[in-house]
Amino acid sequence: MxxxxxxxxxxxxxxxxxxxxxxxxxxxxxxxxxxxxxxxxxxxxxxxxxxxxxxxxxxxxxxxxxxxxxxxxxxxxxxxxxxxxxxxxxxxxxxxxxxxxxxxxxxxxxxxxxAPGTGALFWTSGSSGPAKAVVLTRAALDYQAHATAQHLGIDGDDALLLPLPLNHAYGHSVFGIWRRLGGELNLHTALRPEVVAADVAGRRTTSLDGVPFLYALLARAAESDPRLRDRLRSLKVRGCGGAVLPAPVAAHFQWVVGAPVHDGYGLTEAGPNVALSSDGHLRAGTVGTVLPGTAVRIAAGTGEIQVSGPGLMTGYLGRPDATAEALSDDGWLRTGDTGSLDADGFLSVLGRLKDIIIVLGENHAPAVVEDVLRADDAVADAVVVGVPTQQAHGDAVFAFVEPADPGRPPSERALRTRCHRSLPPLLRPRVIRIGTLPRLPGGKADRQQLRRLAAASGGRCP
Known part of the structure; x- marks a missing residue:
């Protein structure tokens, strides 16, 4: 090297x-x-x-x-x-x-x-509360780069197009492949789909990574651009991560381009890649097969995806409590996601146990939105949940608000105005429901029940 x-x-x-x-x-x-x-x-x-x-x-x-x-x-x-x-x-x-x-x-x-051997530390929003720093060793980063390249068939002759941030584990993992295997890296410092399309069509590219939103726009552009369509189809890797790939986005891309988006699954704490699709590891409705050297098990009872392997974090910096929650006694990472593993080793991701909102490939703690709502004097409490949708941007945001005085509930219009002033568009609640929150015996709001209520709408306004 x-x-x-x-x-x-x-x-x-x-x-x-x-x-x-x-x-x-x-x-x-x-x-x-x-x-x-x-x-x-x-x-x-x-x-x-x-x-x-x-x-x-x-x-x-x-x-x-x-x-x-x-x-x-x-x-x-x-x-x-x-x-x-x-x-x-x-x-x-x-x-x-x-x-x-x-x-x-x-x-x-x-x-x-x-600690000795530390390679990089990445911030993650986590499911709730303050952000945590994930500690990955140099050995974990080396493993991720080589195992991912092996899984996808990438070598020093490939030209990697990367329109993702380098401070996130996904984008940094692509950088790591280029660093260790050579080849060409075409780095975009901002995600501009029209520029990505121009580079795919006009510059030598063999591998592209992006979020679902990007592939939705590329498919739309390829409908009227035969050259772009041909170049997208010829790519060795059309990697997609950061959020759930909606089935309509995947189907439309396949119909227009004549080749699939390569969906994958990972998380910062796992280094990040766990399972990836590629032309040799492709099955509809799954995120592909597990990286060589990584193992996945499905926890009995909860159906939680748990991961073991050399790419795992050593823990959260300065947070032994959070580390103990994330890693089991036998060293497996509790992902907070539910899924299934078929007999051929293909992984399907079914849902989430963690309270996170995923928008445009980034994780956001519900507290970011909840704090805005709670700032209204007429609000006693607020719970926000993200509901996976079939839209490329990611989750729909649902807010449940409990009035400080049931006889004088807050105005929904006032709450929306407050969110409009304080939050980016896709983090503003699509639905705000005002009423008494269901609570657990200990007094905490029952997020699981609220998530079910929101999910019953299918991510649509009632």
């Missing part, structure tokens, strides 16, 4: 190997200087979600042996923990061609390095 991969394109601009190598070496020197002599080294944080800053910092961190702490997608996650000794930020002159980020020490007085 060469110190720096050779073929890289960022937003349509080819990056010379010498320019990339110079940027990585410069960043590695600055990183070593700012992190100091700690052994094992402190982590380096990346104050960006994609683009040259993340890519160059990741390559430089590997050179100096420093763990990489990737930025989360929520602003509240940017309080760097004690393990982070330096932060890399995009250079002000990046638009002029500057690849190397600015590296500055955090001067954290109680700096403590992560």
């Amino acid at each position: 060469s110190p720096v991969p050779r073929r890289l394109v960022i937003d349509g601009e080819p990056i010379a190997a010498t320019a990339l190598r110079t940027a990585v070496e410069r960043t590695a020197r600055a990183m070593a200087r700012e992190l100091g002599p700690a052994d094992p080294p402190l982590a380096v944080g990346v104050d960006a979600t994609t683009g040259p800053a993340v890519l160059v910092t990741a390559l430089a961190a590997e050179q100096v042996g420093a763990p990489l702490f990737l930025r989360g997608h929520q602003g509240a996650e940017q309080h760097w923990p004690a393990e982070v000794g330096a932060v890399a930020s995009p250079a002000a002159t990046a638009r002029g061609g500057e690849l190397a980020p600015l590296v500055t020490a955090t001067r954290t007085p109680r700096a403590a390095p992560p």
